[in-house]
Amino acid sequence: MxxxxxxxxxxxxxxxxxxxxxxxxxxxxxxxxxxxxxxxxxxxxxxxxxxxxxxxxxxxxxxxxxxxxxxxxxxxxxxxxxxxxxxxxxTIINAAESNLVNWLEFPTELDACPDEIEYIKRVTFDLNGQRDCVHYEVFKYRVNEPHWAAKDGWCVGVVGPYFDDSKPYDYPNATFSRIDSTLDNVTPEEEAKWVHENITIKRLKAQPPITKRSGWLKTRV
Known part of the structure; x- marks a missing residue:
């Protein structure tokens, strides 16, 4: 024993x-x-x-x-x-694109700037009556060999939430990409819904409300 x-x-x-x-x-x-x-x-x-x-x-x-x-x-x-x-x-799309690339560049995420990135669409949800709508900008991106994610092809990234009164460079608090979420196994709507339910809603419950960006450089710990 x-x-x-x-x-x-x-x-x-x-x-x-x-x-x-x-x-x-x-x-x-x-x-x-x-x-x-x-x-x-x-x-x-x-x-x-x-x-x-x-x-x-x-x-x-x-x-x-x-x-x-x-x-x-x-x-x-x-x-x-x-x-x-x-x-x-x-524009929100141009701001969101830069925000996603900066997020992906962190070593704990993709650890690289995508070699290609393209905008797909905006996906909108009702935010439990707290505000009228919440919006997410959805992108696809990919990297070339020899990066380990090259084999996955087009991955999906979600940037948001944005609200009806959001300005382009307001900071989106729930930018996220599950690197293994690709266009082969998930739709833009499904991935945006995952981010909405698993990040935005949980953060709102833990520490409402979502706040806008303070400072020009986000520090992650």
Whole structure:
């Protein structure tokens, strides 16, 4: 019997050790990716901070890139310079695309920027009478070899929730993609429903209401 307890204790110790190690590794990885993201827009940040003259031409390349679009808008917003942001990119779809790519880039998710990403459609649900409607923007994306997810083909990503009065760069609190959810095994409506029921609704119950973004760079721990 003593041997059994020793074995159980060792198994529990191994699990706890792994979880602690995993937590430390994830925090280190998240710090690295956030540092990389800041580096991408550092020149813009420095110019805004130093009150240097900026033009639409200075901003456009950063706004055009899906990797820096969201951070660029948030930086400009922080410095009351959103008039420099390209009007054609000031849409919920463009904002959602950048938000999803930034989410996928985290090491705990896809750990990469998709090689291709395309918008599919908006899916709408009633939010239990709390607000009229809640909307999700659904995308498909894929990566090339040698990435481990290349074999899955087109995966599905969901960005939201957005409400009827949402502005394009309001932060969506339930962006998610089950990497193994592909267009071969799930519809856009089914995946949006999964996100709505398993993330949005649970978060609303745990800590209502959903709040809009504060700050231009989301930090994950």
């Amino acid at each position: 003593k041997i059994v307890f020793i074995i159980i204790g060792l198994v529990i110790l191994a699990i706890v050790t792994f979880l602690i190690y995993r937590l430390i590794v994830v925090k280190i990885q998240n710090r690295k990716i956030n540092a990389l993201r800041f580096e991408r827009v550092k020149d813009l940040f420095d110019k805004l901070e130093n009150e240097e003259a900026l033009t639409n031409e200075d901003v456009f390349p950063l706004a055009k890139s899906v990797l820096t679009r969201e951070a660029t808008y948030q930086l400009l917003n922080d410095y009351n310079k959103t008039d420099l942001f390209p009007k054609e990119l000031y």
